[in-house]
Amino acid sequence: MNRLLLAFSALLLLVTINSCGVDDSDKPEPTGDLEITIVNHVDGKDLVLDEMIYKNEAGNDYSVTRWQYYLSNFEFKGEKCGDDTPEASYHLISVIDEPNLGGLFEKTTIIMDVASGCYDRIAFHVGVDDERRKNGPYQGDLSSIWNMAWDWSGDYIFMKFEGDFKEDSGDESRAIYHLAGPELYKRIELDFAEDLVIAGGETTKITIYADIDELFKNPNTIDFNKEAGTMQAGSPLANKLGENYANMFSLAKD
Amino acid sequence: MKNLTTITALFLFTCFLLVSSCDGDGGDDDPKKDTTVYDYELTQAFKDIDPVFDNQPEDNVATNEGVELGRHLFYDPRLSKNNTISCASCHKQEMAFTDGERFSLGFNGERTARNSMAIANMRWHGLFFWDGRAPTLEEQVLMPIQDPVEMGMTLEEVEDKLKDIDIYPDMFESAFGSKEITSDRVSKALSQFVRSIMSQGSKYDQIYGLPDSRIKNIFTDEEYLGFTLFKTHIDPDYGAGINKPGTANRGANCGDCHHTALLTNNLFTSNGLDSITKDEGYGPISGKEKYDGTFKTPTLRNIELTAPYMHDGRFQTLEEVLDHYDQHVQDHPNLDIQIAEAGNIYPGRLDLTNKEKNAIIAFLKTLTDYDLIENPKYSNPFDE
Numbered sequence: 001m002n003r004l005l006l007a008f009s010a011l012l013l014l015v016t017i018n019s020c021g022v023d024d025s026d027k028p029e030p031t032g033d034l035e036i037t038i039v040n041h042v043d044g045k046d047l048v049l050d051e052m053i054y055k056n057e058a059g060n061d062y063s064v065t066r067w068q069y070y071l072s073n074f075e076f077k078g079e080k081c082g083d084d085t086p087e088a089s090y091h092l093i094s095v096i097d098e099p100n101l102g103g104l105f106e107k108t109t110i111i112m113d114v115a116s117g118c119y120d121r122i123a124f125h126v127g128v129d130d131e132r133r134k135n136g137p138y139q140g141d142l143s144s145i146w147n148m149a150w151d152w153s154g155d156y157i158f159m160k161f162e163g164d165f166k167e168d169s170g171d172e173s174r175a176i177y178h179l180a181g182p183e184l185y186k187r188i189e190l191d192f193a194e195d196l197v198i199a200g201g202e203t204t205k206i207t208i209y210a211d212i213d214e215l216f217k218n219p220n221t222i223d224f225n226k227e228a229g230t231m232q233a234g235s236p237l238a239n240k241l242g243e244n245y246a247n248m249f250s251l252a253k254d
Numbered sequence: 255m256k257n258l259t260t261i262t263a264l265f266l267f268t269c270f271l272l273v274s275s276c277d278g279d280g281g282d283d284d285p286k287k288d289t290t291v292y293d294y295e296l297t298q299a300f301k302d303i304d305p306v307f308d309n310q311p312e313d314n315v316a317t318n319e320g321v322e323l324g325r326h327l328f329y330d331p332r333l334s335k336n337n338t339i340s341c342a343s344c345h346k347q348e349m350a351f352t353d354g355e356r357f358s359l360g361f362n363g364e365r366t367a368r369n370s371m372a373i374a375n376m377r378w379h380g381l382f383f384w385d386g387r388a389p390t391l392e393e394q395v396l397m398p399i400q401d402p403v404e405m406g407m408t409l410e411e412v413e414d415k416l417k418d419i420d421i422y423p424d425m426f427e428s429a430f431g432s433k434e435i436t437s438d439r440v441s442k443a444l445s446q447f448v449r450s451i452m453s454q455g456s457k458y459d460q461i462y463g464l465p466d467s468r469i470k471n472i473f474t475d476e477e478y479l480g481f482t483l484f485k486t487h488i489d490p491d492y493g494a495g496i497n498k499p500g501t502a503n504r505g506a507n508c509g510d511c512h513h514t515a516l517l518t519n520n521l522f523t524s525n526g527l528d529s530i531t532k533d534e535g536y537g538p539i540s541g542k543e544k545y546d547g548t549f550k551t552p553t554l555r556n557i558e559l560t561a562p563y564m565h566d567g568r569f570q571t572l573e574e575v576l577d578h579y580d581q582h583v584q585d586h587p588n589l590d591i592q593i594a595e596a597g598n599i600y601p602g603r604l605d606l607t608n609k610e611k612n613a614i615i616a617f618l619k620t621l622t623d624y625d626l627i628e629n630p631k632y633s634n635p636f637d638e
Contacts, residue, residue, distance in 0.1 A: 050544070065544070099540065100380020100520045101306065102389075136463070139302045145378075145514045146304070147521070150487045162591065176591050229595055231487060 029116065029200030036110040036206055038093050040067060043213035044253070049097055049104065052164065052172075056216045058223035062165035062175060064212060067095045068148055069159035070141070072132075074112060074124045078195070081117035090128055092141035092148060093210070116200040120192055122208075126245050127158030127185035150180070155233070158184050159245075161215065165224040175224045177215075177241055181234035184242040190251050206251070214248040215241055289429065292316035292446070297454045299462045299515035300375070307378045307520075309391060316446040319429040322635075324447025326425065327440060329634045332415060333399055334361040335406035341398065341444070342634065344370040348627050350556030351451065356567035360403040367403075367533075369567035372560045374453035374553060374626060380520045384549045384565040386536045395444035396437065409437035416440070451632055453555045454515070455625035462515060473620070480617030483610055485509035488596055498598075499607045506579070506604055506614055510592040512554045517621065522548040523590035526583035527564060535565065547588050558622045572618060576611050580604045 040047045042054045042064065052063040072090045077083050091110045098105040128142070133156060138144065148157045159179040167173050190208070198204055216222040220240040230237040294300075294316075310316065327333060331340040344358040344366075345351035351373035357365040368384050376382075381389055388394035398404040399412060407415075416422045416435045423433035430439050461469045461481075470478055486505030511519045522536040524547045537546030549565045563569040569578065581603060583593055597603045606614070626632065 050542075098380075099386060099522060099536070137302070138463070140304055143302055143304050143514065145307055145516070145520075147513075147519050149513070150485070150509065174591055174594075176595060229591075231592070231595055 031113045031115050032198040032200055033203040034112055034114045034196075034198060034206065035203055036112075036208055038071070038108045038110070039207055039209050039253075040093070040095055040108065041209055041211045041213075041253075043211065047095055047212065049095065052166070054213065056213060056224070057218075057221045058216070058225075060165045060175075060224040062163050062224060064095075064161070064163045065097070066160060066162035067212065068146070068157075069093055069126060069210075070128055070148070070156065071110065072125045072128055074122065076114055076117075076119040076196070076198075077121040077123065077189075078117055078119040080195070081119070084115035084117060084119070086112050086114060088129070088132065090132065090141055092146055094146070114198045114204075116198050118195040118197050120195055121189055122192065122196070122206075122251075123187055123189040125185055125187050127180075128156045129185055130182055133182075150233075156180060159215075159241075161212065165228075168225050173224075173228060176229035176231065177238070178231040179238045179241055180232075181238060181242075183234060184238060184245075186242060186245050188246060188249050190249060192251060209250045209253055210248055211250070212248070215244050218244060218247050220244055289317040289319045292318050292321050292450060294377075294450070294452060296452070297459060297462075297515075299459065300378070300452075300454060303378055303514065303516075307380070309379065310377055310449060311390070311392070314392065314442045314445060316449055317429065319425075320443050320446040321450045322447075323422075323425045323429045324443035324445070324450075325632075326421065326635050327444050328447050329636055332419060333405060333407065333412060335411075336361050339405050341395075344398075344404075345373055347632050347634075348559075350374065350453070350559040350623075350626060352560040354561065356562050358404070360401070361406050362403075364403045366401075368565050369562065372553060372556060373448060373451050374555045374623075375516055376451070377449045378516055378520075379518075381522075381536075381550065384535060385539050386522055386550055387539050391445045391448060392441045395448060396441050409440075412440060413437055451626070453623040453626045456555070456623040457620040459515070459623075461620075474616070476613050476616045477620055479610070480613035480615070481620075483508075483606070483614055484617050485513075487592070488598055499605075499610075504598055504606075504610070505596075506606060506610070507592060507596045508554075508579075508614070510596070511551045511590065517554040518551045521551055523551060523593075524548050524586045524588045525579075526586055526589045526593055527566075527568070527578070529584040529586055531586065533566070544588060547586055554618065555621050556623055556626065558619045559627065572615050573611070576606070576614060580606050580611070 045054070047064060047067065050063055050065055052061055054062050054064070056062060070090060070092055073088050075083065075085045089112060092107065094105060094107045096105050097103060132142070142156075148160060149155055150157065157178045157180045159177070161175070161177045163175045164172050165175045196204065196206060220243055222241065227237050232238065328341045331337050331343070333340060339361045344353045346353055353370045356369060357367065358370045359365060371384065376391060381387070382391060382394035388397060396409065399407050400409065413435050422435060426435050426439060427433045429443055457472070461472050469481065473481060483504060483506040485508070487507050487510055488503070488505035511521070511523065513519060522540075522545055524531075531547035534546045535549040537543065537548065557572065561570060563572075563575050569575045579593075583589070598605050
């Protein structure tokens with residue numbers, strides 16, 4: 001009887017190990033999961049939609065009503081352990097009021113497979129590269145159902161800011177910046193204060209801060225009274241805002 | 255030996271549990287016994303839509319039996335107080351599930367407050383009705399039945415009435431496993447049928463997602479010009495002076511709001527019909543001022559068949575609709591920003607030529623889906 005129980009236990013153990021298809025536990029995993037949380041700020045403050053509580057570099061009081069942008073094609077650089085470039089991926093970051101999705105809808109987390117190793121820099125792109133824009137497929141975050149495309153063949157808005165501001169006259173008016181165009185696909189590189197270590201089979205978490213106020217600040221200060229909007233790929237105003245991307249992102253809270 | 259049998263049985267049962275626990279599907283949405291999951295036969299364009307927008311709930315996955323019951327309920331005038339009005343009275347298949355009326359006729363001769371909306375591809379729509387007052391399709395389908403103008407019933411009356419109609423107890427049993435008739439089951443079956451109504455067989459569906467070079471081979475020159483204008487967004491601030499008639503860089507901005515395989519952005523916006531609105535639409539429903547005077551962007555699928563147009567059916571023809579967007583957009587405080595800020599001339603006027611307007615209408619007619627209006631699976635079962 002004891003032997004039977006022992007046999008049963010041994011079989012049970014075997015089944016437990018095999019049942020979920022994870023049977024190579026003694027081999028080191030070549031990759032780990034990296035979970036990136038994007039924290040969207042406005043001049044260091046939390047992003048709250050529809051509240052006229054922010055002031056930009058030009059002195060305009062403003063609110064944010066819709067905020068979306070694409071981050072894509074991440075790279076991980078390491079002097080000591082080598083580089084890793086995970087396969088091309090496209091992530092739409094959204095903080096929007098979307099009645100169809102039950103009101104406030106936030107999608108601010110990116111999860112990807114990264115090779116085990118140690119990295120001192122992370123790089124990514126704002127926007128969608130020409131290759132994918134021209135050839136698709138246009139699925140998931142790239143589906144035009146997200147209202148980030150001007151048509152269904154890859155004419156993407158890379159970054160969409162919509163808000164209200166107080167005009168010099170005191171009236172409220174809208175500030176609308178839909179940024180697009182091949183020259184606005186830009187690479188951002190950030191240094192880690194301490195190496196990012198990815199251990200095989202484990203999940204590592206990091207935070208990237210995106211400050212919306214920087215979009216209107218440096219090197220091009222935007223006065224909403226004078227330049228209240230653009231919705232055209234490659235327009236001069238879109239290009240000016242594109243130059244401000246680079247200062248928007250950081251790995252530490254300001 | 256008995257012990258061995260017991261242990262073997264225990265072992266096998268444990269294995270079963272372990273294997274079951276890893277299949278990842280949860281198990282709650284398994285189709286009921288003896289039902290067959292309904293095949294939507296989706297084209298790639300619909301498969302590509304981000305699943306976050308799919309509104310089919312796990313506890314009401316469409317089955318052939320549920321859809322068939324729903325079709326009977328949809329076409330049955332006995333769901334109204336005096337047996338005169340069915341869902342299909344205002345949603346006629348031959349008119350892409352609209353009724354051709356400005357305001358629809360209810361069971362006692364009164365008229366509804368708004369225009370009957372087309373039904374197609376509702377599985378990816380968010381809020382329902384022009385004013386978005388129904389958050390789910392399951393809730394939406396019961397509202398016209400209880401509306402005092404439309405069908406004038408209570409849910410108890412519906413349940414009692416259906417119990418006494420010979421075909422229904424058996425059909426409820428096929429769909430839901432027992433003969434019990436509840437308003438929840440009525441809602442589920444009607445939703446299943448409404449979701450099953452797919453429009454994906456138009457000429458537009460043939461070109462969807464193709465490169466322009468191949469679209470040119472399928473569309474006529476006029477349709478292709480209309481398609482190009484339809485999807486091209488023009489910013490007059492940037493384009494001033496270069497968007498004149500006859501130049502290549504012209505647009506009508508339609509695709510800003512009417513896009514994807516759904517041909518709607520599913521948002522609530524003002525399209526500038528009036529500068530001062532009496533019907534505030536989604537505003538009071540949402541409780542937000544920014545939505546006052548806004549309505550759900552309707553799909554343009556089968557638009558040729560769904561006149562009159564707008565939430566109040568004020569336009570009889572597509573020509574009138576285009577004239578509105580071309581010259582007569584009113585400056586409502588919540589006017590959609592993409593209409594306000596975009597046009598071939600500043601401020602925000604399209605100024606299309608007659609040739610361009612005709613081309614856009616030719617393109618709009620490529621959205622007509624003859625399979626939708628002829629397919630027997632969406633037709634009246636009581637006529638068979």
